[in-house]
Amino acid sequence: MSTDTPTPSGAPAPAAPTAPADINAARRRRGLTLVAAAVVLAGLAWGGWHWFEGRHREDTDNAYVSGNVVQITPLVGGTVIEIGADDTERVRAGQTLARLDPADARVALAQAEAQLGETVREVRALFANNGALDAQVRLREADLARARAELARAEDDAARRAPLVASGAVGKEEYEHASAQLRSARSAAAAAESAVQAAREQLAASRTQTEGTSVAQHPRVQAAAAKVREAFLALQRTQLVSPVDGVVARRSVQLGQRVQAGTPLMAVVGLDQLWVDANFKENQLRDLRIGQRAEMEADLWGRKIVYHGRVVGLGAGTGAAFSLLPAQNATGNWIKIVQRVPVRISLDSKELAEHPLRVGLSMNVTVDTRDQSGPQLDPSAAKDAAARTPIYAAQDAAAEAEVARVLAASLGSAAKAR
Structure with missing residues (x-):
């Protein structure tokens, strides 16, 4: 019940001041409202960002x-x-x-190069031997032709004297001498034929080691060249x-x-x-x-x-x-x-x-x-x-150049032409 009394002038009494508790409650409501609004706006902002941007990011x-x-x-x-x-x-x-x-590698390279030079010269000798054997075959063939000519002459002599022995125009001794010459000519011709065959076989055997190749491409030379490449690469490495x-x-x-x-x-x-x-x-x-x-x-x-x-x-x-x-x-407990x-x-x-x-x-x-x-x-x-790296290809090229240098030094003009 209000205790307000009218003033002496008859004007209404002034209102009582607001209690502090009411002011604090109003402030709290405003603060909570602002916080809620901020949370809502933040949620909307985050939702918009997630929809347009965040869900597309990992x-x-x-x-x-x-x-x-x-x-x-x-x-x-x-x-x-x-x-x-x-x-x-x-x-x-x-x-x-x-x-x-590099000392050991240099020694190994020098040995490999010397072996390559020696091998080239040996193979060149094989090629040169083919020519000598071919000439030997031609010589034996000439001997065979001469022996056959002698055999033909001896056969003619024996054939002319055989009918004259019965008439006494040719003595028996002369006839026997002609027959002996015939037998000797036949033996010489057979020996010449055997010599020709042996020479041809020797030439064929020699050609099997050189046929279809050259001095530089010969298998023995290639094997020695591979040793030079190996030693050269070992030195480079x-x-x-x-x-x-x-x-x-x-x-x-x-x-x-x-x-x-x-x-x-x-x-x-x-x-x-x-x-x-x-x-x-x-x-x-x-x-x-x-x-x-x-x-x-x-x-x-x-x-x-x-x-x-x-x-x-x-x-x-x-x-x-x-x-x-x-x-x-699959073993024991699992988390x-x-x-x-x-x-x-x-x-x-x-x-x-x-x-x-x-x-x-x-x-x-x-x-x-x-x-x-x-x-x-x-x-x-x-x-x-x-x-990819190209540096090792340069080492391979240098090894090939070294092999070519040794071959050029070891090959003669005649062998190069082969």
């Missing part, structure tokens, strides 16, 4: 920079006498990285060169160290040919396709630097499937673990040159999955080699 922070790590290993054994590059140094393809002692452009890493070789063929000495990493292996969860692969655009951020540079690339391939299996000790889920599949993403070479990366750095990857036109598995076969 991201992961389980991604790392990868590249070609080329192991430098010797093809021959030897003692290290020089190291041409150290860790962190940039090298070019063909640059010398290490040298092995005492000098270890870089097969690619890159940066030296993990150098373990030391001067004076005795190394065997296949021993890892160092590695060369091609930092201008890097990519990113992003390990997406298996439930993120549904919309991933080859050719989709991707944005990447490196922890090295922070969010200010964004790399752009494209999905170039999805792994053929999960990381666990190719691990050193794959899980055996489901979401698997991850590596997805290879290319890097823009220009961006990579402006902001270099290193193998193994962490990356944050976001893939735009709007474009669904690409396949999940590349249907085309490989069109070209994944990597």
Whole structure:
């Protein structure tokens, strides 16, 4: 019940002031209303962003920079006498990285070259022997012709004297002498025929070693030339060169160290040919396709630097499937673990040159999955080699040039014409 009383002038009494509790309640209602409105607006904004953008993005922070790590290993054994590059140094393809002692290889090459020269001369002798044997055949044939002529004359003499023996015109002694000459002529003709046959067989046997070939292409010469190539390449391989452009890493070789063929000495990493292996969860692969655009951020540079690339391939299996000790889920208790599949993403070479990366750095990857036109598995076969180096072809060409030089020095003008 109000206790307000009228004023002496008869005017109504003023209203009582609002209680503080009512003011606080009103403020709370306004605050809650603003919070609710902000939440609703945020929800609408997030829903709109997710509908138009977020549902077309797959991201992961389980991604790392990868590249070609080329192991430098010797093809021959030897003692290290020089190291041409150290860790962190940039090298070019063909640059010398290490040298092995070439003394033994030089001795082996000299022996192989001497053997090739000796073999060429022996084969040249085989070809020359063919000419001598051919001349021998012609000589024996001439002897046979002469023996046959003598045989014919002896037969004529004996035939003329035989009818005259009975009449006494020719003495018996003379006739016997003519008969003896006939028998001797027959023996000489038979011997000449045998000599011709022997000479022909010797020529045929000699020709079997030279027929259908030349001195340079003879099998024995080719075998000796192969030894020269082998020794020359062994000498060339005492000098270890870089097969690619890159940066030296993990150098373990030391001067004076005795190394065997296949021993890892160092590695060369091609930092201008890097990519990113992003390990997406298996439930993120549904919309991933080859050719989709991707944005990447490196922890090295922070969010200010964004790399752009494209999905170039999805792994053929999960990381666990190719691990050193794959899980055996069919044994014992089992706990489901979401698997991850590596997805290879290319890097823009220009961006990579402006902001270099290193193998193994962490990356944050976001893939735009709007474009669904690409396949999940590349249907085309490989069109070209994944990597190639021309430096070893130069060594092969040098070996061929060395063989040609030794052959030219060993072949005479007559043998060259064959």
